[in-house]
Amino acid sequence: MSLLSLRGVTCRFGGITALNRLTLDLPAGAITGVIGPNGAGKTTLFNCITGAYRPTEGEIALRGESLVGLPPHRIARRGIARTFQNIRLFHSMTVWEHLMVAQQGGGLRASLAPLGLSGPLPRRRAMAALERFGLEPYRDRLAATLPYGVMRRVELARALTAEPALLLLDEPVAGMNSQEAADLAALLHGLSGSGLTILLIEHDMSFVEQLCAQVHVLDFGTLIASGTPAEVRRIPAVIDAYLGVEA
Amino acid sequence: MISSYASGLLADTGIAFIAALSVHLVLAVGQLSLGNAAFMACGAYVASVLTVEHGVPVHAAIAAGAVVSGLLGVLVGFPALRLRGIYLAMATLGFGEMTRSFFLTLDATGGAAGYSGMQRLSLGAIWAWALPLLVLVLLAERSRLWLAMNAVRDDETAARLVGLDAVALKLGAFGVAAALAGVAGGLFAHWHIFIEPSAFALERSTEMVLAVVLGGSTVALGPLFGAAALVLAPEALRFIADWRLAAFGGLLIAILLVRPQGIIDRRLIQALKP
Numbered sequence A: 001m002s003l004l005s006l007r008g009v010t011c012r013f014g015g016i017t018a019l020n021r022l023t024l025d026l027p028a029g030a031i032t033g034v035i036g037p038n039g040a041g042k043t044t045l046f047n048c049i050t051g052a053y054r055p056t057e058g059e060i061a062l063r064g065e066s067l068v069g070l071p072p073h074r075i076a077r078r079g080i081a082r083t084f085q086n087i088r089l090f091h092s093m094t095v096w097e098h099l100m101v102a103q104q105g106g107g108l109r110a111s112l113a114p115l116g117l118s119g120p121l122p123r124r125r126a127m128a129a130l131e132r133f134g135l136e137p138y139r140d141r142l143a144a145t146l147p148y149g150v151m152r153r154v155e156l157a158r159a160l161t162a163e164p165a166l167l168l169l170d171e172p173v174a175g176m177n178s179q180e181a182a183d184l185a186a187l188l189h190g191l192s193g194s195g196l197t198i199l200l201i202e203h204d205m206s207f208v209e210q211l212c213a214q215v216h217v218l219d220f221g222t223l224i225a226s227g228t229p230a231e232v233r234r235i236p237a238v239i240d241a242y243l244g245v246e247a
Numbered sequence B: 001m002i003s004s005y006a007s008g009l010l011a012d013t014g015i016a017f018i019a020a021l022s023v024h025l026v027l028a029v030g031q032l033s034l035g036n037a038a039f040m041a042c043g044a045y046v047a048s049v050l051t052v053e054h055g056v057p058v059h060a061a062i063a064a065g066a067v068v069s070g071l072l073g074v075l076v077g078f079p080a081l082r083l084r085g086i087y088l089a090m091a092t093l094g095f096g097e098m099t100r101s102f103f104l105t106l107d108a109t110g111g112a113a114g115y116s117g118m119q120r121l122s123l124g125a126i127w128a129w130a131l132p133l134l135v136l137v138l139l140a141e142r143s144r145l146w147l148a149m150n151a152v153r154d155d156e157t158a159a160r161l162v163g164l165d166a167v168a169l170k171l172g173a174f175g176v177a178a179a180l181a182g183v184a185g186g187l188f189a190h191w192h193i194f195i196e197p198s199a200f201a202l203e204r205s206t207e208m209v210l211a212v213v214l215g216g217s218t219v220a221l222g223p224l225f226g227a228a229a230l231v232l233a234p235e236a237l238r239f240i241a242d243w244r245l246a247a248f249g250g251l252l253i254a255i256l257l258v259r260p261q262g263i264i265d266r267r268l269i270q271a272l273k274p
Helices: A042-049 A072-077 A095-101 A107-112 A120-132 A148-161 A178-193 A205-211 A229-234 A236-243 B004-028 B036-054 B058-080 B085-105 B123-140 B144-154 B156-161 B166-192 B202-215 B221-258 B266-272
Strands: A002-013 A016-027 A031-035 A057-062 A080-082 A166-170 A197-201 A214-219 A222-227
Touching: A002 A042, A002 A197, A016 A042, A016 A057, A016 A197, A016 A214, A016 A222, A031 A042, A031 A178, A031 A205, A042 A166, A042 A197, A072 A080, A072 B156, A080 A148, A095 A120, A095 A148, A095 B144, A120 A148, A148 A166, A178 A197, A178 A205, A205 A229, A214 A229, A214 A236, A222 A229, A222 A236, A229 A236, B004 B036, B004 B123, B004 B144, B004 B166, B004 B202, B004 B221, B036 B058, B036 B085, B036 B166, B036 B202, B058 B085, B058 B123, B058 B166, B085 B202, B123 B166, B144 B156, B144 B166, B156 B166, B202 B221
Parallel strands: A031 A197, A031 A214, A080 A166, A166 A197
Antiparallel strands: A002 A016, A002 A057, A214 A222
16 A cells, blocks of 8 residues: 555756656555665655645645645645754754644644643653653753754654654764664664654665665656665666766 | 822833734744834724724723734735745835824824824723733743744744644734734823824834843743833933933943843743742
């Protein structure tokens, strides 16, 4: 069963075609990778899915319902969360506040209830996220004052407290050391096991191979290959466009 | 019993505080308005015409003025959604001047000669508006809604992508802010029992912004301190006679150099907590 499906998605900016008739399906509960050289359209793909850009042509549907033309906050509320290549946090807010603000639902009345009284559920979720990401020591720190690795964790925790069905990760291990990357891999593996569907952009091929059942390769906005990591590694077009030949 | 001089200062503080709250709300979603005196003018004129010409009870008239101002705020908020930073400041400044000129030309409310005939409110009545509004905003500041507003201020793109409706939050903040300025205007009109367009000129708008910047823009206590400082400091400096306004300006610069984030901020409140 596919959770997200793209049919002939094209995104043009003036004369530049950033995405060219892209068609793919994301199986529910799986981790799928998107690879390709810089400028291949990977981040544009994320921006089209999340509503930051409106595709010039084509159809994007979550569980069969079209997302094209919806504003970003509506798409987010339907269950799509993302992280950014260059981390984007709310710099004047504490870690705890990041985890509270990302939780939707309950309507205006719930969101007006003073924080201390906003019902047990949002607090419990935020608490669980603090624990899961080892963020308790940073609970009341302002985002702007956090170390880089912690910022990445806060961004991921914020994305997950909204309880999305689909998580989009834009280069999640950029700037991480190998231990941090291994921890993240284990975490993502667990999340996928509990039913979360993940689509990730990553340059670190060993990370992709370790996690992704399927990989899509983009080059100049066009899908040039799809398959398991082992399969795409052997496709000559992929080697030419992206992986290169080992000397 | 307090002297009429002291009660005058306290009343002006209360009115300036409510006006400053309106700027505080708009700043909470990252917008800067230099035209909030226009909403104050709207509240003042609507409330005054209602009490003088139609015999409406004064507090109901002030509330009606706030509603009209709030609706005007949402209307102005739509074009303002497309602007930010210095461009929004310029656009709202233009709107403020436009509104002042409108009342200057409007004969029905006396034009440049001003409008009078209102019944004077008591000092208590002014703080009967100011204190509940302070409590309301302090409570709102502890809500997820306020966090959502601050998220929009810090990073609008990221805020939208966690499901926050940035457009509704900005429009809502603009509308509620305009309604608050309208309350301040209605109280101003029924305290000074005389209003004229020049009372709602650019100086008034900048005073509102200054109160927030000076007092601190993270919690509602900031605008309260800022408003009190703006009303009381020039009086406290009366002993140096002609130089007092120059000294007041110097004092403002000195405070902002020492505490660019304003007098009251989160760190200060955390430090004062037992």
